[in-house]
Amino acid sequence: MEFGKIERSVHIDASPTTVFEVITSPDHLKEWWPDKAELEAVSGSVGKLYFGSDTPEITVADVEPPRLFSFRWTYPDGEEAREDNSLHVTFELEEANGGTLLRMTETGFRQKGWEVAQLEEHYRRNVSGWDHFLPRLVAYAPTVKGSA
Amino acid sequence: MTAVDEQLWSAIGDPTRRQMLDLLVESGSGTASTLGEALPVSRQAVAKHLVVLENVDLVASTVVGRERIYQPNPAQLERAAAQLAEVGAAWDRRLSRIAALAEELEERRLRGEG
Numbered sequence: 309m310e311f312g313k314i315e316r317s318v319h320i321d322a323s324p325t326t327v328f329e330v331i332t333s334p335d336h337l338k339e340w341w342p343d344k345a346e347l348e349a350v351s352g353s354v355g356k357l358y359f360g361s362d363t364p365e366i367t368v369a370d371v372e373p374p375r376l377f378s379f380r381w382t383y384p385d386g387e388e389a390r391e392d393n394s395l396h397v398t399f400e401l402e403e404a405n406g407g408t409l410l411r412m413t414e415t416g417f418r419q420k421g422w423e424v425a426q427l428e429e430h431y432r433r434n435v436s437g438w439d440h441f442l443p444r445l446v447a448y449a450p451t452v453k454g455s456a
Numbered sequence: 457m458t459a460v461d462e463q464l465w466s467a468i469g470d471p472t473r474r475q476m477l478d479l480l481v482e483s484g485s486g487t488a489s490t491l492g493e494a495l496p497v498s499r500q501a502v503a504k505h506l507v508v509l510e511n512v513d514l515v516a517s518t519v520v521g522r523e524r525i526y527q528p529n530p531a532q533l534e535r536a537a538a539q540l541a542e543v544g545a546a547w548d549r550r551l552s553r554i555a556a557l558a559e560e561l562e563e564r565r566l567r568g569e570g
Contacts, residue, residue: 318552319555320559329561414547
């Protein structure tokens with residue numbers, strides 16, 4: 309098992325082509341993720357995401373419409389995206405039950421550490437104790453909810 | 457802060473260290489010897505891993521007699537778990553938004569064509 313891998317899947321009542329468009333086109337991207345996106349779904353192209361004043365780069369990796377789309381992000385300014393300095397998000401689309409099974413994985417946390425965890429203020433929850441911690445740490449890491 | 461987090465995650469990233477944490481959590485405390493007995497690694501390797509875990513506050517130690525006793529640190533473990541959970545929850549929100557958008561779009565198209 310790989311620790312520090314986020315894995316999710318969701319069934320969508322729409323064709324893979326439509327879903328692919330929603331996850332790759334800047335117009336749709338801004339509806340589900342950043343405020344604005346500059347992105348070309350072409351392998352190797354470098355785009356930009358806008359989250360308020362934060363504007364991280366994004367580098368497109370795999371593009372195989374409508375089956376596969378992946379990119380790297382959260383790497384340091386001025387550096388090229390590499391395996392050891394970025395997070396790799398992969399979307400795999402598969403036709404299922406007249407719709408699409410969308411599987412998302414985000415990897416690279418282990419190599420990179422946990423920069424995404426800059427959301428630290430969100431974590432100040434008053435929860436303590438092992439009963440709470442262990443099941444979650446174990447459950448979240450390898451396989452989660454719906455991903456076989 | 458990110459430097460601390462990176463260390464925290466690389467400390468947790470090692471499978472032997474995760475096993476050690478599990479054992480410490482289960483039994484409440486342990487020493488390099490007791491952990492070494494329970495794991496297929498040398499006592500020396502265990503001692504090194506314990507140093508890594510202690511450096512990032514995942515465990516704390518006290519010296520009792522000739523032994524150093526290690527205890528897990530719930531607050532730091534909770535912090536690590538919460539960070540992972542938050543990233544997962546963010547993706548849950550994004551994915552359900554993606555689903556809603558794609559379904560809307562598809563429906564509009566079907567209506568347009570029909």
